[in-house]
Amino acid sequence: MVWSRGVAWTLFAIGTVAMAASGRRVSVVRFQTGDVATTESFLDTGLGDFPLLRQMTMVVHLRLRRVTSHIPLLNYAVEGCNEELFVELVPKKKDMHVQCCGGLVSEAFKFKLRMFTWQHISVSLNLETRILLVIYDDLVYQVELKVPTWQLGPDKRLEVRGGGRLVVGQKLYSLEGDFIVLETLDGEIADYRVYDVALHPKQMNELLNCRDIPNLKKPLIDLSSNNIELKGPTTNRTILMNEMCSNHVTGFYLFFAQKMVFQRAYSWCRKLKGHLILPEDAETNAYFFDKFIRFKDQCDDIWTHLYWIGSGGNLTTRVWQKLTDGTPIQWYQFLREYRTVTPEFQCIAAVTHDRYKWAACPCDIETCILCNFTTHPEMRLRGLCKDSMFDRLFSFRDNENYELTFDGLAHVVMQKQNDSWIMRSRLYQGLRAMMQSQWKGEYPVGVHTWYIYGDRCRQKEVKLLLTSCHDNEYTCDDGSCINKNHRCDLSVDCEDQSDEMNCNVALVPTGYSSGLPPPTLNAKPLPIYFSLNVTSVREFSLVSFTISIDVFLKLKWQDRRLKFSNLQDNFLANKIKVLSQVWTPVMKVEDGTLSAAQSTSQTQTVYVTKTSEPLPDDDTTIREDVVYSGSENSMIFQREETITFKCEFKLKMYPFDRQICLIVYRIQDVTKELGVLTKDGPGVQFLGGRQLLEYTLISETFTNYTLNQVSHIKIEFSFRNQYGYYIGNTFLPSIMLVIICWATLHFDIADFQDRIMVSLTSLLVLATFFTQTSQSIPKTAYLKLIDVWFVALISEDFTIIISLVYIEVLRLRHPATNIKVAPVGSLMGGASSNSSPVQVNCNKKALRMNRILFNLFSLTMVIMVLSFGCMCVFSLLSH
Numbered sequence: 037m038v039w040s041r042g043v044a045w046t047l048f049a050i051g052t053v054a055m056a057a058s059g060r061r062v063s064v065v066r067f068q069t070g071d072v073a074t075t076e077s078f079l080d081t082g083l084g085d086f087p088l089l090r091q092m093t094m095v096v097h098l099r100l101r102r103v104t105s106h107i108p109l110l111n112y113a114v115e116g117c118n119e120e121l122f123v124e125l126v127p128k129k130k131d132m133h134v135q136c137c138g139g140l141v142s143e144a145f146k147f148k149l150r151m152f153t154w155q156h157i158s159v160s161l162n163l164e165t166r167i168l169l170v171i172y173d174d175l176v177y178q179v180e181l182k183v184p185t186w187q188l189g190p191d192k193r194l195e196v197r198g199g200g201r202l203v204v205g206q207k208l209y210s211l212e213g214d215f216i217v218l219e220t221l222d223g224e225i226a227d228y229r230v231y232d233v234a235l236h237p238k239q240m241n242e243l244l245n246c247r248d249i250p251n252l253k254k255p256l257i258d259l260s261s262n263n264i265e266l267k268g269p270t271t272n273r274t275i276l277m278n279e280m281c282s283n284h285v286t287g288f289y290l291f292f293a294q295k296m297v298f299q300r301a302y303s304w305c306r307k308l309k310g311h312l313i314l315p316e317d318a319e320t321n322a323y324f325f326d327k328f329i330r331f332k333d334q335c336d337d338i339w340t341h342l343y344w345i346g347s348g349g350n351l352t353t354r355v356w357q358k359l360t361d362g363t364p365i366q367w368y369q370f371l372r373e374y375r376t377v378t379p380e381f382q383c384i385a386a387v388t389h390d391r392y393k394w395a396a397c398p399c400d401i402e403t404c405i406l407c408n409f410t411t412h413p414e415m416r417l418r419g420l421c422k423d424s425m426f427d428r429l430f431s432f433r434d435n436e437n438y439e440l441t442f443d444g445l446a447h448v449v450m451q452k453q454n455d456s457w458i459m460r461s462r463l464y465q466g467l468r469a470m471m472q473s474q475w476k477g478e479y480p481v482g483v484h485t486w487y488i489y490g491d492r493c494r495q496k497e498v499k500l501l502l503t504s505c506h507d508n509e510y511t512c513d514d515g516s517c518i519n520k521n522h523r524c525d526l527s528v529d530c531e532d533q534s535d536e537m538n539c540n541v542a543l544v545p546t547g548y549s550s551g552l553p554p555p556t557l558n559a560k561p562l563p564i565y566f567s568l569n570v571t572s573v574r575e576f577s578l579v580s581f582t583i584s585i586d587v588f589l590k591l592k593w594q595d596r597r598l599k600f601s602n603l604q605d606n607f608l609a610n611k612i613k614v615l616s617q618v619w620t621p622v623m624k625v626e627d628g629t630l631s632a633a634q635s636t637s638q639t640q641t642v643y644v645t646k647t648s649e650p651l652p653d654d655d656t657t658i659r660e661d662v663v664y665s666g667s668e669n670s671m672i673f674q675r676e677e678t679i680t681f682k683c684e685f686k687l688k689m690y691p692f693d694r695q696i697c698l699i700v701y702r703i704q705d706v707t708k709e710l711g712v713l714t715k716d717g718p719g720v721q722f723l724g725g726r727q728l729l730e731y732t733l734i735s736e737t738f739t740n741y742t743l744n745q746v747s748h749i750k751i752e753f754s755f756r757n758q759y760g761y762y763i764g765n766t767f768l769p770s771i772m773l774v775i776i777c778w779a780t781l782h783f784d785i786a787d788f789q790d791r792i793m794v795s796l797t798s799l800l801v802l803a804t805f806f807t808q809t810s811q812s813i814p815k816t817a818y819l820k821l822i823d824v825w826f827v828a829l830i831s832e833d834f835t836i837i838i839s840l841v842y843i844e845v846l847r848l849r850h851p852a853t854n855i856k857v858a859p860v861g862s863l864m865g866g867a868s869s870n871s872s873p874v875q876v877n878c879n880k881k882a883l884r885m886n887r888i889l890f891n892l893f894s895l896t897m898v899i900m901v902l903s904f905g906c907m908c909v910f911s912l913l914s915h
Contacts, residue, residue, distance in 0.1 A: 061274040062227040063259035067205045069269045073462040075215035076268030078205035088198035091234040093160045102222035113208040114200035152412040156244040162234035163194035230257040246281030295402035298383045305407035307515040309504045312346030313406040335404035341385035343406040349377030419500040419658040421493035466490035482515035501658035524602045543599040554595040565592040565716035572724035578814045584680040596667035603646035610644040622704040627681035634680040643672045690820040691762040692908040701749040713747040731755040781890040788844045799833040839889045847882040
């Protein structure tokens with residue numbers, strides 16, 4: 037883009053273009069109108085004509101242009117006292133000071149200072165009634181003066197001595213002046229009055245609201261009389277009173293004699309907190325056309341356009357709408373053939389070939405820009421060091437030369453000289469800076485490189501940001517504004533994409549070492565909050581004595597060496613991208629055998645949680661990031677990993693066993709004096725399914741302790757065997773086999789063959805069952821409970837078989853005795869044709885032994901079952 041040479045843009049301010057010429061005109065004095073700040077700009081009554089006063093009222097309308105350390109509104113000095121009567125504003129303290137009578141009266145009142153707008157102040161001092169009344173806009177203060185009698189003079193009266201010198205705009209340090217350039221008034225005062233009476237509060241309000249009071253006593257001093265004289269670079273003019281006291285905000289306009297397409301023109305006005313001009317009556321429209329038609333050759337091209345109009349076409353309704361609120365425009369001045377909204381013609385520009393007319397046109401042509409402002413925008417300069425003498429707050433307004441000038445609120449002026457933008461000081465002659473331009477006609481709004489001379493900062497070449505964005509906005513590198521919530525939200529909102537650049541959550545200071553742990557807090561070890569979520573038991577191997585678990589490790593701590601930027605409420609959005617930039621705990625894991633556990637990490641991230649309000653804005657950086665303190669916002673380390681560790685299984689009570697397995701965490705190279713692991717919430721939680729293939733996880737416990745001056749965390753897992761399987765598939769079938777063997781004692785004592793075959797079969801099946809079961813359970817050097825069970829059952833079977841053999845030997849060794857048994861009827865003397873005696877073979881000794889062994893084995897089985905049952909219950913309860 038080619039920018040016009042010599043004139044970058046034209047600034048012109050008008051209060052109200054069609055303002056009626058009504059209302060009284062009042063005098064306005066502007067101080068410090070020169071290029072440098074001076075002690076020679078003030079109003080002066082001279083020495084000797086001021087009378088003795090016991091009552092006084094000052095009325096002033098003030099509009100500040102710059103802020104100094106002290107702003108004197110009235111300074112009256114007499115011989116021996118520089119502050120015989122004194123009214124000043126102290127912006128830094130937000131105080132207004134009122135003093136008189138050689139320091140016997142001294143009061144301070146709070147106020148709210150506003151720049152570039154009229155403020156209305158009145159001070160009434162009645163030394164006879166000893167009442168001080170101050171009205172500052174809507175603030176009203178009334179104070180009863182209390183002066184000890186012993187401090188008064190011989191006449192015991194408070195008074196302001198006469199014959200002194202009154203000055204407005206400078207602070208007197210002697211009757212000769214001795215002014216200080218830092219204590220001056222840089223701005224305008226209007227309708228300034230000093231009365232020699234204490235006005236009534238109602239009268240003071242009437243004057244402050246720009247209403248005349250009939251028959252009011254003539255002021256002792258005012259701007260229209262000849263009793264006060266303008267000194268130095270000071271100007272006097274008149275304005276309408278209702279312009280000074282009206283609530284209407286006086287607007288102003290900026291004309292840029294550079295051609296831009298419509299969208300860039302609209303964006304440029306918005307960067308300065310303005311809008312494209314939209315005249316709403318014929319007089320205003322004609323005024324601007326006549327004012328800027330002289331730029332015709334610089335603004336038109338093939339299309340005879342002068343400047344853009346702030347309206348856009350709605351293709352749906354075919355209506356021209358305001359850009360500010362989207363409502364239809366009420367007044368327009370179109371050429372007859374160029375007034376319709378079409379897809380090709382959606383923008384409006386003022387044309388030069390037909391006076392005062394507008395034309396619908398394409399939005400991609402280029403013409404000049406006229407921006408409208410309803411307030412004086414506040415511009416902020418960011419990137420200077422803390423000790424810099426340059427201003428950080430600027431504004432722009434009307435000036436007589438129609439040249440863009442940014443005025444610092446204290447003493448710096450930013451303006452264009454010889455096609456280069458410079459900053460110069462009105463106070464310090466050697467303080468200046470020059471902007472490095474990338475192209476001709478570039479403006480300082482946005483991020484630019486400046487060369488600095490004469491400043492206290494060591495930097496000679498620095499990037500500075502000049503922005504009009506508000507506190508809740510972020511400035512793109514090109515100067516446009518977006519909401520701060522859109523900064524680093526993974527969505528591009530700036531045209532230059534600068535809102536998604538340099539989005540590091542952690543701000544690492546110079547000298548920071550990621551190898552050193554954070555400093556202790558209040559001379560106490562740094563608490564590192566520990567929590568472990570176990571998501572599943574991946575493997576539980578009794579054969580290899582190993583367990584594999586999937587865990588989600590979470591550590592939380594604070595590092596006051598760091599600061600964090602642009603934190604979101606959801607901590608998952610505050611991810612630190614480069615872990616090596618910050619210190620993170622190095623966790624070591626051991627198992628119950630004190631051996632290092634094998635850890636396989638899947639993911640590892642560090643987040644920051646927002647738990648506090650942001651720090652005050654730091655304007656030494658060009659980035660308007662919202663910064664948070666590392667001492668109030670925690671860092672969260674999260675790691676998903678699989679841990680495989682050894683567990684010393686104790687299987688004596690298998691399958692009614694319980695197993696306790698543990699892992700121990702510790703931080704490498706951090707002693708308890710530096711940091712201590714602390715339980716966070718429950719400490720450990722199991723989130724997966726607790727029932728495994730053979731065991732059930734019944735509990736997990738958290739214990740922290742110190743060993744060898746290092747903080748440790750022990751996590752214990754308690755597993756219980758799911759013994760129901762063994763009861764149904766091992767214990768019950770095996771006891772049934774023994775019962776079958778025991779049942780052979782009920783067989784006929786002479787049927788040895790069946791008795792021995794059933795018993796032997798039971799023993800063989802039981803032995804086979806034992807062999808198969810042993811192959812599916814862990815092998816140990818000691819007997820397990822299930823092994824003892826089988827050994828006992830096999831022993832029972834074996835003993836029964838031996839007993840059967842022994843009974844058979846007894847039966848064979850002692851032959852049976854034949855006993856004849858007759859039917860019952862024959863014994864009673866009856867006769868029966870079919871009845872005959874029966875011969876029974878009976879071996880009393882073998883039968884007796886069979887009966888004894890039957891009872892013995894029955895008792896043995898009951899005792900064995902009860903013993904094993906008690907052991908199982910005891911084993912379960914003991915854990």
